[in-house]
Amino acid sequence: MATKKLAPSPVARSMSATSFLREVAPQAVDRLAASGSIRHYRRGTYLCHQDEPAPEVFFLVEGRIEVTSTATTGTRVYHATVDSPQFVGELGPLGDMPRTASLVALTDSDVWTVASEEFIAFLMAESTAARAVIRALARQSQEQQAFVDDLLFLDLKGRVAKRLLQMATPDLDILPADGTVVPEVTQADLASLCGGSRENVTRILKEFERRDLVHRDGHRYVLKKVGSLAKIADL
Numbered sequence: 001m002a003t004k005k006l007a008p009s010p011v012a013r014s015m016s017a018t019s020f021l022r023e024v025a026p027q028a029v030d031r032l033a034a035s036g037s038i039r040h041y042r043r044g045t046y047l048c049h050q051d052e053p054a055p056e057v058f059f060l061v062e063g064r065i066e067v068t069s070t071a072t073t074g075t076r077v078y079h080a081t082v083d084s085p086q087f088v089g090e091l092g093p094l095g096d097m098p099r100t101a102s103l104v105a106l107t108d109s110d111v112w113t114v115a116s117e118e119f120i121a122f123l124m125a126e127s128t129a130a131r132a133v134i135r136a137l138a139r140q141s142q143e144q145q146a147f148v149d150d151l152l153f154l155d156l157k158g159r160v161a162k163r164l165l166q167m168a169t170p171d172l173d174i175l176p177a178d179g180t181v182v183p184e185v186t187q188a189d190l191a192s193l194c195g196g197s198r199e200n201v202t203r204i205l206k207e208f209e210r211r212d213l214v215h216r217d218g219h220r221y222v223l224k225k226v227g228s229l230a231k232i233a234d235l
Helices: 008-016 026-034 091-095 116-125 127-153 156-168 187-194 198-210 226-232
Strands: 002-004 037-041 046-048 056-062 065-070 076-082 086-088 102-105 109-115 214-217 220-223
Touching: 008 026, 008 056, 026 116, 056 116, 076 187, 091 116, 109 116, 116 127, 127 156, 156 187, 156 198, 156 220, 156 226, 187 198, 198 214
Parallel strands: none
Antiparallel strands: 002 037, 037 109, 046 102, 056 086, 056 109, 065 076, 065 102, 214 220
16 A cells, blocks of 8 residues: 555545535635545555544545445445545544444555544534535435335345346436446345345346346346336335
């Protein structure tokens, strides 16, 4: 892992495009960017591990990062793959608690880092950013409750269809178009996202392919009949 001097302007521009900082004054974002530094992580390197202290916040500048955790049963739980500039690892510092997940670089990645205290001080000084963070946490809580509801009321086939759609659009009120490509995901990771076994999720995906609802292209899926998938997902 190498550290290099920060060039604040490109990073600040990327930060300003995120939902956290979109409405914050550019000068304030510049100051935040200048308070951190960029680290280069080689493929396979962990940025942090679950249950460790959380002394810093990360912002992906370039590359791909996977977010996972380990359940009490020892099972690996896949959460997300981050491949666009955005903040990651902020939950621990915001909650004054250890890391809730592990972050690993899937490709060589450039990551901006700043001390947790600096990030918290920035939020306290910038009410617009603080409100955006609160909104994001509220949405995350709502999504977790929705997942619990899905486990209770939606069968696995419906959960697989819904998760494929969710991976293709930030808002299920606006469904993606036919032909939309879902971000890269393995069948094991998709099973983790759906709360099912890999074998059952693989069987469901093959059924979707036979019905021409999706097309598999490596670790990516093309959504061919979004309306049919939405019906299966009870949307």
